[in-house]
Amino acid sequence: MLDDLDRKLLDILVKDSRASLKELAQQVGLSSPSVSERLRRLEERGVIRAFTVEIDPEALGYPLQAIVRIRPLPGKLHIVQQLIEEIPEFGECDKVTGDDCFVARLYVRSMSELDKLLDRIADKAETSTAIIKAQPIRRRPPPMGNA
Amino acid sequence: MLDDLDRKLLDILVKDSRASLKELAQQVGLSSPSVSERLRRLEERGVIRAFTVEIDPEALGYPLQAIVRIRPLPGKLHIVQQLIEEIPEFGECDKVTGDDCFVARLYVRSMSELDKLLDRIADKAETSTAIIKAQPIRRRPPPMGNA
């Protein structure tokens, strides 16, 4: 599916998605049109979901983050899921097995905002909230083999 | 701190970090040298943490993900944290308030690999694992105002 060169390109792009085709090309030992073509195909196949930028939430005014576990009350699952999706402060949400139906990340400006946001789902689900104190590992991709 | 143009640039870059300076420039109504300078400063100030690429984990051979809550045994906190950081299959880890000391995301190839990886910390911490069934919201930044 992916060959070594693809993995190597991905590895470089994870660290710098603005790397020029020329630079990518010399790193992997191809010409730039070839690299261009590979990138096009990686994107087309969905291997590359997006070229994006990682932003410090604090710079946008969100100094606090919380992990919220959410157990919708009987019959409320879909309403709760929709509500979560509509609240832009949710920065991530996974639907999981087990008692907790959803595990989500919430960006907030303050404790009172956290309280206010959780109130919006309080009548439709039970929640358990944990404030994030530190981030030992920030989002990174799974191992890419020998890259 | 950030003005409207900065937010607009970030908004565009979140969706396409390979956008050319020229394109960014016309979207925000500046010249390309100005945009170049703004990007340089956003990066320098740490607002932009990284230009990166979002990869489909499945394409790298990791079709399963789990959320693992980790409660190190007394005195084992640092060892556990170090262990987590060293295991590349952990794709994210937050240190939180409450009983669960860490909440982490684990990429795995199979259930048996999940079991094998959790065994590596089993003698140093209690864990609760939830398999991810769906991702209603994939990683996204907090609201950027009127962008």
Next chain:
DNA sequence: ATGAAATGCTGGACGATCTGGACAGAAAGC
């Protein structure tokens, strides 16, 4: 107020980079 300095922008020139097309070689299918 006023002048100096700093900031942030523009436009143009030049060099670097990208794109698209013509073509070549290896692998796969008939």
Next chain:
DNA sequence: GCTTTCTGTCCAGATCGTCCAGCATTTCAT
């Protein structure tokens, strides 16, 4: 063994990024 397909290279025209000089606006000390 020949054709088709896939992946790559090379080249030239088009596009893009960077550097620099100059200008407007703001800030601040006088």
